[in-house]
Each structure stands twice: as C-alpha cells, then as structure tokens.
Amino acid sequence: VIADRVFAVIKRTQDLVGETILITAGGTREPIDPVRFIGNRSSGKMGVALAEAALDRGAKVILVGASMAVPAPPRCESIRVTTAQEMEAAVLKLLSEASIVIMAAAVSDYRVVSPAPEKLKKKASLELTLEPTRDILRQIAEQRQEGTIVVGFAAETENLLEEGRRKLHAKGADLIVANDVSQANSGFESDVNEGVLISRDAEEVVPRSSKREMADRILDWARSAARARTI
Amino acid sequence: VIADRVFAVIKRTQDLVGETILITAGGTREPIDPVRFIGNRSSGKMGVALAEAALDRGAKVILVGASMAVPAPPRCESIRVTTAQEMEAAVLKLLSEASIVIMAAAVSDYRVVSPAPEKLKKKASLELTLEPTRDILRQIAEQRQEGTIVVGFAAETENLLEEGRRKLHAKGADLIVANDVSQANSGFESDVNEGVLISRDAEEVVPRSSKREMADRILDWARSAARARTI
Numbered sequence A, B: 001v002i003a004d005r006v007f008a009v010i011k012r013t014q015d016l017v018g019e020t021i022l023i024t025a026g027g028t029r030e031p032i033d034p035v036r037f038i039g040n041r042s043s044g045k046m047g048v049a050l051a052e053a054a055l056d057r058g059a060k061v062i063l064v065g066a067s068m069a070v071p072a073p074p075r076c077e078s079i080r081v082t083t084a085q086e087m088e089a090a091v092l093k094l095l096s097e098a099s100i101v102i103m104a105a106a107v108s109d110y111r112v113v114s115p116a117p118e119k120l121k122k123k124a125s126l127e128l129t130l131e132p133t134r135d136i137l138r139q140i141a142e143q144r145q146e147g148t149i150v151v152g153f154a155a156e157t158e159n160l161l162e163e164g165r166r167k168l169h170a171k172g173a174d175l176i177v178a179n180d181v182s183q184a185n186s187g188f189e190s191d192v193n194e195g196v197l198i199s200r201d202a203e204e205v206v207p208r209s210s211k212r213e214m215a216d217r218i219l220d221w222a223r224s225a226a227r228a229r230t231i
Helices: A002-012 A045-056 A084-097 A136-144 A160-171 A211-231 B004-011 B045-056 B086-096 B136-143 B160-171 B209-231
Strands: A019-027 A036-040 A060-065 A075-079 A101-102 A109-113 A124-134 A149-156 A175-180 A192-199 A205-209 B020-025 B036-038 B060-065 B077-080 B100-103 B110-113 B126-133 B149-156 B174-182 B192-199 B203-210
Touching: A002 A211, A019 A084, A019 B126, A036 A124, A036 B100, A045 A060, A045 A211, A060 A084, A084 A101, A101 A136, A109 A136, A109 B086, A124 B160, A136 A149, A136 A160, A149 A160, A149 A211, A149 B136, A149 B174, A160 A175, A175 B060, A192 A211, A192 B110, A205 A211, B004 B174, B004 B192, B036 B110, B045 B060, B060 B086, B060 B100, B060 B110, B086 B126, B086 B136, B100 B209, B136 B149, B149 B160, B149 B209, B160 B174, B160 B192
Parallel strands: A019 A060, A019 A101, A060 A075, A101 A149, A149 A175, B020 B060, B020 B100, B060 B077, B100 B149, B149 B174
Antiparallel strands: A036 B036, A109 A124, A124 B126, A175 A192, A192 A205, B110 B126, B174 B192, B192 B203
C-alpha cells in the first residue's frame, strides 16, 4: 500500500504538461459605497493550493484572483479582480486558452443595485436592495470549446450531497467539489478541507486533508477526464 | 533644520515609557449568513503602524484587531475580534488599563438585523435590513477615567475638515485624525496616508507620508496631551 502511494505521487510528477489550467481563487466583493462592501469568507487558499499543485505537475496556470489572504504563486500568470462582474469578464475572456477550468473562487451571488458614490452617513436604518449576479460557472460550461474540462465548487452549510448533485446538473459542470463550510476548522480560511467530488458517474469522499492534498485529488480527477476526452 | 529633525527623532526614543496605549485596527465584519458579510476596506496597516511606533517608543500596547491584511506585531498583547459588537466589548473591558486610546479600526456603522443561520440560496432579489451599531468612540470618551487621552479616526470621501470637526465634538474625543479615503493611492489598503489632525485648539495638516510617519505624528500629539494632563 505504501509502495502504491509512493508510485502514485511519483506518477503525478509532470503529468499535467500540455494542459493550460484556468483557476479562480478568493472571494469577490460587491461595493455598497466607496468604503463598505459585501464580501465572503473565502481566503483564496484552496485556489492557490490548486495553482501550486498544477504548476508542480507541469501545467501552465492562469490564476484569476479576487480578494485573497494569501499571495498568488509567482510562477503563474495572475489577474486580480474585485467584483463578480470583473471576474466574469476575465474568465470568459481567458476561457478559450484553457483546457481545464477550476472555479475555486467564492463569487458573490448578489450585488447592490445602486452602490452609493460617496460614503453613506450613519442613520436610523438602511435598506439594501440586492440583485443576483450572472452565473459564471454555467456560462463557462455553455461557452467552452469541446473537450474543455469544467470543475466547480459548492460551498454549503447544509444538504451537501444534494446541493452538489443539483449544481453539477444545473450548471453543466463535469465535476463539483462540494464542501461543508459550516465547520469551524475546515473550508473557509482554514488550511484543511474535506468534501465530496461529484461527477456524473461517480462520487468520491475526500476526508479531512490539507488543501494541497485535496488539490491533487481534484487534479487527478481532472487529468483522468482530460485523458478520456482524447481517446 | 536637519539637526532639529534628528534631535526630534532621537527625542522620540522611549518617550512613551509608562503609557499603556490601547489601539484598534482593521475592519469589523457583520455577518449576513455563515458565508457572507458586510465589511470595509480597512487593511489594519494604520493601526499596526501605530502599534509598532508606540512599542518602539517604549509604550505598552494592547491591540484589538478586526480583519487585517497584515499581522499584529508580536511584541504587543493582541486580541482578535470580528464584529463591531465584539470590538465594543473588548475595548470597553480594556479601557481602564489604558492611558491613551487610539481607535484606528474601521468599525461597521451598520449590522444586519437578522443574520441567516444557514447560507442563503440564490433567488430573484434580496432585501437586507440594517440597523446602526453602537458608537464605540463616544462610549469610550464618556466612560474613560480622567486623564485618558482618546483619539478617533474619520475616514471620509467628502467634506473632510467639516466631518472631522463635527466628529471631534459629537463624540467627545481629544483628537480626530481625518483622512480622505476616496483617493486611490492613500488611506485604505495603502502604505501611505495623509490627513488632518483636529483637536479642540489646533489643526495640523499631515501631508502624504508613510503610515509609520503619520503614526509618529499622532503619537507626538498624544504624548503632548498626556504630558499636559499631569501638569
């Protein structure tokens, strides 16, 4: 068993040469006014772990990073964005260059309808009207060239498996990484993660492990899917 | 002139021995649900620059840090908080230990009335009702022991001087540091800052300078005020 694992790790070396992997990371922010915004707890650690693992395995990596608590790896092409709309524009522009797309960023589902041009003054109450942002994962799945592998994430606090399966089909992705973000020591802001990889024909539980180890599991899956497309 | 400046810098050395300075830093976050929050663009750099300058000048420093893009100095006592309410509780509890209080954090003015216990699902629109948080600076100014110096910040995008003067009086602070956060390369997230120090009897423009230099100017002022109280 140990020999198998060593062999698997050795085999991973440079097994993604020739792939161009577009990875999104971090959390987008939607302005309320010039000072305040609606954000989310994504640290960018999962996306950066994916980028580092893919680089180590020989892939070309393009990282589209929103707000992140960790730096982008210096070895990859890196684009910084703030809002969901900026991320959408960057990802759709780069889509044709990618053979694999992994959407690890936590993208705002909502944006403020009319952000204030000046800092809002404190008053008795404030109503914010939010509207949905466009679904980037679904657009990627629709607009991709034949053969491009699309991986999405589902960060959930309940009904993990059902939500993951629903998103796989609703968005047309090849793989959904469903992870439970309600646990204090896993997922957002943590160095470890756990979850379920959900594809159309298989589900694989990833037990609590480092984000780097989870990244390699996701890349193993994407590599198999990429190999299958060429047969 | 150069000799004067060198002398001033030398004189600063250890001129805050005996002072305990309570400093707040970073931006508080108010939850919308377990994943999303309302935040602000404060990086914590100004508060950390104040803490480092105060430590170098011999003060004891207690740092109450919200969300920060930079680490707290290892030499100070450091408390981490998330929301405005947590910051209020931490600061009021520590107030009696401090001879100088500097509120450099950007504290949420509003919080969501009823944060959702589970992650909100995407739907056609979302209304968020916000209510004001309690004013921490005003409470500190009211509850402080005689002789404690209180410094607040006013981050503004317009009418800098008028807002700074208004806050000085409305909140009962001894000094307001008013800074313009509408400029791209100054204030929030930047390593430089500029603004006006506003006290009851003087106003001093601080031209564009490093946050460390601005920190030392603020501490110079606080030291003079602290010295005046003992005469």
